[in-house]
Each structure stands twice: as C-alpha cells, then as structure tokens.
Amino acid sequence: MRYVKHYGTWGYILHRLSGLALTGYILIHIYLVSGLHNRPAWQHEMEIFRNPFLMVLEWCLFSVVIYHSLNGARIFIIDYFNGARYQKQLLTAVLVLSFVFFAGMGAIMFL
Amino acid sequence: MIQVKVKVFRSNPEQPQNKPHFDEFMVEADPKDKVLDLLHRIKWEKDGTLAFRRSCAHGICGSCAMKINGANMLACEANLKNFKDPTRITIEPLQSLPIIKDLVVDQTDFFKKYDIVKPYLINRTPPPTRERLQSPQQRQVIDEATWCILCASCTTSCPSNWKNPNFLGPAALLKSYRYNFDSRDEGIAERINVLDTNNGVWRCHTIFNCVEACPKDINITWHISQLKKKLVSREY
Numbered sequence A: 001m002r003y004v005k006h007y008g009t010w011g012y013i014l015h016r017l018s019g020l021a022l023t024g025y026i027l028i029h030i031y032l033v034s035g036l037h038n039r040p041a042w043q044h045e046m047e048i049f050r051n052p053f054l055m056v057l058e059w060c061l062f063s064v065v066i067y068h069s070l071n072g073a074r075i076f077i078i079d080y081f082n083g084a085r086y087q088k089q090l091l092t093a094v095l096v097l098s099f100v101f102f103a104g105m106g107a108i109m110f111l
Numbered sequence B: 001m002i003q004v005k006v007k008v009f010r011s012n013p014e015q016p017q018n019k020p021h022f023d024e025f026m027v028e029a030d031p032k033d034k035v036l037d038l039l040h041r042i043k044w045e046k047d048g049t050l051a052f053r054r055s056c057a058h059g060i061c062g063s064c065a066m067k068i069n070g071a072n073m074l075a076c077e078a079n080l081k082n083f084k085d086p087t088r089i090t091i092e093p094l095q096s097l098p099i100i101k102d103l104v105v106d107q108t109d110f111f112k113k114y115d116i117v118k119p120y121l122i123n124r125t126p127p128p129t130r131e132r133l134q135s136p137q138q139r140q141v142i143d144e145a146t147w148c149i150l151c152a153s154c155t156t157s158c159p160s161n162w163k164n165p166n167f168l169g170p171a172a173l174l175k176s177y178r179y180n181f182d183s184r185d186e187g188i189a190e191r192i193n194v195l196d197t198n199n200g201v202w203r204c205h206t207i208f209n210c211v212e213a214c215p216k217d218i219n220i221t222w223h224i225s226q227l228k229k230k231l232v233s234r235e236y
Helices: A007-034 A039-048 A052-080 A083-110 B035-046 B108-116 B136-147 B159-163 B170-180 B188-195 B209-213 B220-233
Strands: B002-010 B021-029 B065-068 B071-074 B088-092 B099-101
Touching: A007 A052, A007 A083, A007 B209, A052 A083, A052 B220, A083 B220, B002 B035, B021 B035, B035 B088, B071 B209, B108 B170, B136 B170, B170 B188, B170 B220, B188 B220, B209 B220
Parallel strands: B002 B088
Antiparallel strands: B002 B021, B065 B071, B065 B088
C-alpha cells in the first residue's frame, strides 16, 4: 500500500529496521562467541575484529544501537508523558543526538 | 485558470471484467479551487459514472475523505494551491476498506469498531432533576476529542490498521477517550476489556499518520497515550 511518509513515519520505519538489524546482530554475536572456549581462541577472534572493514561495521552497529535506544526513550516519553504533542521536536533531538554520539564514537575508534 | 491533470481511481467490483485502473481527465480550474470542485466538474461535465461521496462540502460532515496525492484528507478542504504541483492530482479511495465503487468505500467495519468502544455516556446513578453538570475545566479535558467528524481519514492512514484489521484504530480509540475522560461517565469498567488488549491501545505504535491525516487537527496519538497511562496506572 502506497502512502505518503511523514516525519513520524520515518522515525517508526528506522526504529523497526534498527530493531531487526539488532536482532540479526545478536544471533550472529551469540553464534560467534559460543565457539570460543579459551583465552587464545578469544584473542584470535579479537584480532580478526581489528580489521578496518570490520571496525567500520562495528561503528555502524553502534549507530543502530544508539538510534534504537534514543528512539525507545522518545516512544516512552510519547506514551507516558506529553511527548505526543512534541513528537517532531523529539525525533529531531533523537536524530541530532544519534549523530553526535556516532561522530564521537568514530573519533574514539579511529583517531 | 490552470489545466489540471486529474488521475482518478476507478473500480467496480460488480463488473469484474473491468479491472481496477486509473482514468485521466484534463480539468480547467482556478488555483483556489478545492479537489472536490475537480470531482464535480468531472462528474457533471465529463463522466457521469464516477462515484464519490460528498455532502456538506465545508469540512463538517466528513463524507469526502479520500487519498489525494498519497495522503488522506477531505476533498472539500484540499485547496489546489496548497499542493506542490497543483497541475497533477491523483485521487484514490481510503485504503484498507472494501471498495463499493470508484472512490466510495464500505465503512461497515469502521463503524463496527466505533460501536465496540460504546461511544455514549454510561452513568448508572439516578439522573438529577436537571442536567448532569460539568465545570468548564472538566469539559476542557475532552474538548479536542469532541472535534472528531468520523471521516475515517485517521484509521485508514494507520499502518497498524492496514496490517491488523482487528485493531480498533485511532478513531474508535479517540472516541473511547472522549467518554472515558468525561467527568459524567462511569463506563470505563465496561470499555476496558476491548481497550486493554493487543487490538486495543497497545497496537498503537506511535507512527503519527493519524495525526497528519486528521482534517480537524486532533492529536489522536496524544489521546491514545492518555488511555495507555490510565490503563497502566489503574486509575479507574
């Protein structure tokens, strides 16, 4: 069904997509970690994750985590406070804060 | 005057050989005209078989709610000059409701959900000799919720409703707020069994399509959030 996507609709779509991405990630994470039974195996796995490509993926994962968490807080404010009156301002705040945290994490990881 | 290319959804389930399609009409219009004026010109001057609902044409009755350029609104309030490109207008019926013909949808399901929330005053105490009084402050609490004209723009714009037809939908929940928060009403115990379920308030995922679609500028999601708070805090 085709319908115009408003600002709030995008907030919802991003929340669902980030939720799916996190579910996929947690399954992969459990699968990878479940095979590591000693310190050398763990350290070997960590070496692999120092690969720059995988570090960029980790950075992207952080952006998904931070958006999903902050938007979760926005939904809480909407449902249990008067947030529904300010949903657009709240979504803007979520996006700006997500970007600030994302950039900050990039600086910590790569500088 | 401008030339407007109007694409109108056509469907007649009684003639299955004619598959649903769009018809295009070129209509001369004033930029200050409403989309309802375009539909009138098409029906009266170009194709009398076009079916659509309308009554008051002044944004009061809610009959002419339809999807115009991808969003629900009242055709009688949709001013051409407010569209990004007023020369191209696409008109479709409200989605998720069965089509009777062209832009006319079957609202039986919509009003069935409206009935379920018991949209009337429930008060078992004996009535006073005159009317049941309400202070201006108590009236203020339900004021916005009384603006609803039952046009179905909100419920048919809600993705939760498209996905789950059993969801009561924004219009019925708004009406539920209107009575549950009325200082004269005592019926929440009778309404709670349909509100506090997966298909009641908890199916609202705060997408805000209903708020954008409402021609009366009612913040429906806010009213649903007040119902959620009432249910969680057990203030009834």
